[in-house]
Amino acid sequence: MAIVYQKSPGLTDAELHYCPGCNHGIIHKLVAESLVELGLLDEAIGVCPVGCAVFAYNYFSCDMLEAAHGRAPAVATGVKRTHPTQAVFTYQGDGDLASIGMAEIVHAAMRGEKITTIFINNAIYGMTGGQMAPTTLIGQKATTCQSGRTAEQAGMPIRMAEMLSTLDGCVYAERVCVTDIPNITKAKRAIKKAFEKQMNREGFTFVEVLSTCPTNWGMTPLQAIDWLKTRMIPYYPLGVIKDTGAEVK
Amino acid sequence: MEKELWKGNEAIAEAAIRAGCNCFFGYPITPQSEVPEYMSVHLPQAGGVFVQSESEIAAINMVYGAAGAGMRAMTSSSSPGISLKQEGISYLAGAEVPCVIVNCMRGGPGLGTIQPSQGDYFQATRGGGNGDYRTVVLAPSNVQETVDFVQEAFDIADQYRNPVMIVCDGLIGQMMEPIEWRPVPRRDLPPKDWAASGRKGRDHHNVINSLYMAPEDCDRHNQHLEEKYAAIAENETRWEEVDCRDADVIITAYGTPARIALTALETLQAEGVKAGLFRPITLWPFPQEALRRLAERPNVKAFLDVEMSSSGQMLDDVRLAVEGRRPVRYLGHAGGVMPTVEEMTASVKAVLKEVQ
Numbered sequence: 001m002a003i004v005y006q007k008s009p010g011l012t013d014a015e016l017h018y019c020p021g022c023n024h025g026i027i028h029k030l031v032a033e034s035l036v037e038l039g040l041l042d043e044a045i046g047v048c049p050v051g052c053a054v055f056a057y058n059y060f061s062c063d064m065l066e067a068a069h070g071r072a073p074a075v076a077t078g079v080k081r082t083h084p085t086q087a088v089f090t091y092q093g094d095g096d097l098a099s100i101g102m103a104e105i106v107h108a109a110m111r112g113e114k115i116t117t118i119f120i121n122n123a124i125y126g127m128t129g130g131q132m133a134p135t136t137l138i139g140q141k142a143t144t145c146q147s148g149r150t151a152e153q154a155g156m157p158i159r160m161a162e163m164l165s166t167l168d169g170c171v172y173a174e175r176v177c178v179t180d181i182p183n184i185t186k187a188k189r190a191i192k193k194a195f196e197k198q199m200n201r202e203g204f205t206f207v208e209v210l211s212t213c214p215t216n217w218g219m220t221p222l223q224a225i226d227w228l229k230t231r232m233i234p235y236y237p238l239g240v241i242k243d244t245g246a247e248v249k
Numbered sequence: 250m251e252k253e254l255w256k257g258n259e260a261i262a263e264a265a266i267r268a269g270c271n272c273f274f275g276y277p278i279t280p281q282s283e284v285p286e287y288m289s290v291h292l293p294q295a296g297g298v299f300v301q302s303e304s305e306i307a308a309i310n311m312v313y314g315a316a317g318a319g320m321r322a323m324t325s326s327s328s329p330g331i332s333l334k335q336e337g338i339s340y341l342a343g344a345e346v347p348c349v350i351v352n353c354m355r356g357g358p359g360l361g362t363i364q365p366s367q368g369d370y371f372q373a374t375r376g377g378g379n380g381d382y383r384t385v386v387l388a389p390s391n392v393q394e395t396v397d398f399v400q401e402a403f404d405i406a407d408q409y410r411n412p413v414m415i416v417c418d419g420l421i422g423q424m425m426e427p428i429e430w431r432p433v434p435r436r437d438l439p440p441k442d443w444a445a446s447g448r449k450g451r452d453h454h455n456v457i458n459s460l461y462m463a464p465e466d467c468d469r470h471n472q473h474l475e476e477k478y479a480a481i482a483e484n485e486t487r488w489e490e491v492d493c494r495d496a497d498v499i500i501t502a503y504g505t506p507a508r509i510a511l512t513a514l515e516t517l518q519a520e521g522v523k524a525g526l527f528r529p530i531t532l533w534p535f536p537q538e539a540l541r542r543l544a545e546r547p548n549v550k551a552f553l554d555v556e557m558s559s560s561g562q563m564l565d566d567v568r569l570a571v572e573g574r575r576p577v578r579y580l581g582h583a584g585g586v587m588p589t590v591e592e593m594t595a596s597v598k599a600v601l602k603e604v605q
């Protein structure tokens with residue numbers, strides 16, 4: 001019998017701890033498959049965040065470092081500068097990257113570190129139980145803004161891909177989601193392209209993935225997908241935000 | 250061997266390069282900026298990597314990344330910057346990532362002063378970061394020792410998979426002294442087969458991590474660390490004793506004040522006062538047993554602890570070792586004011602009078 005589908009060798013056999021309907025698992029799969037298809041798995045070094053993806057080191061089968069909250073881009077800088085020919089990536093949530101780790105991500109991008117950052121924007125602090133993130137939408141309820149976020153109290157949600165795109169060191173930024181097969185395909189293409197451009201030594205590459213958190217959004221998995229499409233995408237438009245540098249051969 | 254005149258901070262950087270430091274990550278702060286400045290020129294020439302980080306937080310995390318991937322990594326700073334590194338140092342200790350950190354101490358608290366100080370003893374020896382952990386803390390008292398310790402620090406770090414910190418006050422960093430480049434004995438080191446440097450055919454993936462969610466696992470990890478710290482205490486504790494054999498009063502001091510104390514001993518000797526010096530070289534592990542033995546000697550009547558700190562920090566460790574066997578008195582200043590030879594001799598005499 002022909003094998004039509006199998007788990008990527010970029011993932012271990014460990015059982016994922018993510019909630020039902022959470023998109024973290026799909027995104028892990030796309031990153032793992034991309035590394036394998038590009039022949040980078042054996043060389044790759046990943047850096048996990050503090051957040052729901054903290055255990056990503058149990059799931060990716062390449063070498064991994066677990067960073068302190070928000071510091072993954074600095075950790076990845078130390079790895080990449082001393083291992084310049086190897087694929088290095090960070091996998092970070094929106095609290096991790098856009099709040100506590102803002103300085104580290106901006107400066108890694110500014111320096112044009114040849115790394116790939118996979119940014120999981122689920123508009124909430126998942127792991128700690130649903131507090132407001134810098135990406136939480138206006139009106140969206142969280143445990144630290146229980147009547148919904150207001151601009152007056154917390155400012156407007158931040159669009160990281162657009163912001164990092166203003167930096168010359170950032171050569172590629174795309175926003176994707178994984179709500180259905182066409183979008184999953186696009187997301188995978190973006191992740192692969194980011195790694196290719198990294199290996200081409202073009203500069204800093206960034207893929208923002210809009211992601212569901214049914215648990216802390218208080219929704220079923222299907223409601224969460226619908227909310228992502230109808231509420232998140234209008235504020236965080238999908239597509240390539242920046243793509244410069246030499247064309248990938 | 251020929252002597253060369255070197256400024257402390259530049260000698261620190263050169264010593265690290267000679268010890269095979271592959272990479273340095275740092276942020277400017279007085280009085281240690283000559284370390285990153287020297288590194289920025291000379292480390293790349295030696296085939297290494299220099300990055301000026303956006304902050305001390307980033308610098309220590311770059312160290313975590315590079316050292317976690319198997320490199321000999323180093324960072325240096327001065328007191329306020331070392332405060333920012335504490336989170337990273339806790340992670341390095343927890344994940345057992347070896348590295349070398351230099352603190353060229355200045356006065357605090359807060360922004361304090363850029364003048365030399367020893368106000369970071371607690372931070373260095375108690376762990377300014379969270380959790381039960383230890384860093385090996387070496388305290389040189391002149392430029393030659395600083396250079397020797399920097400070179401050895403990388404081997405100590407690699408042997409025990411633990412951060413090693415060198416604390417010198419701003420005076421040592423800024424001072425020029427003649428030094429010799431001595432061949433430092435190389436230790437037999439285990440291979441870094443734990444490093445997250447890419448699998449490259451390895452049958453398992455390596456993970457650098459300090460997270461142990463299950464209480465039993467975290468407890469076991471901490472016990473493992475404790476066993477390691479006990480081995481370090483057993484093998485690496487260092488101190489120096491000067492004229493302690495028949496001393497009535499013993500000065501305890503490290504770093505620059507220990508050096509000033511040597512002159513004080515000469516003055517006291519000329520006046521017929523029997524005084525000695527006990528100088529901890531490792532602040533952690535603290536030479537507790539050696540000091541306890543001195544406190545038990547019949548000739549020793551009292552101790553005078555001297556530090557560049559307002560109320561004394563090492564003083565706590567001295568008292569813990571002496572355990573009330575003899576009186577322990579204190580002399581110190583903060584903010585860059587040095588304890589003088591005159592103050593030391595006067596204090597020794599006052600202590601002696603008190604106990605006689």
Ligand SMILES: Cc1ncc(C[n+]2csc(CCOP(=O)(O)OP(=O)(O)O)c2C)c(N)n1
Pocket residue numbers: 049050051052053069092093094095096097120122124125126127128133
């Ligand atoms: C220094 C520090 N502050 C706070 C925390 C607590 N903490 C753990 S995860 C987290 C938020 C993670 O949210 P996000 O990055 O959005 O990831 P998600 O769980 O949503 O994937 C926080 C605040 C921590 N571990 N360390």
Ligand code: SF4
Pocket residue numbers: 017018019021022023024052122126127212213214215216
């Ligand atoms: S809390 Fe949210 S982000 Fe975390 S695993 Fe559950 S659904 Fe996913």
Ligand SMILES: [Mg+2]
Pocket residue numbers: 051093094095120121122123124125126133
């Ligand atoms: Mg989140």
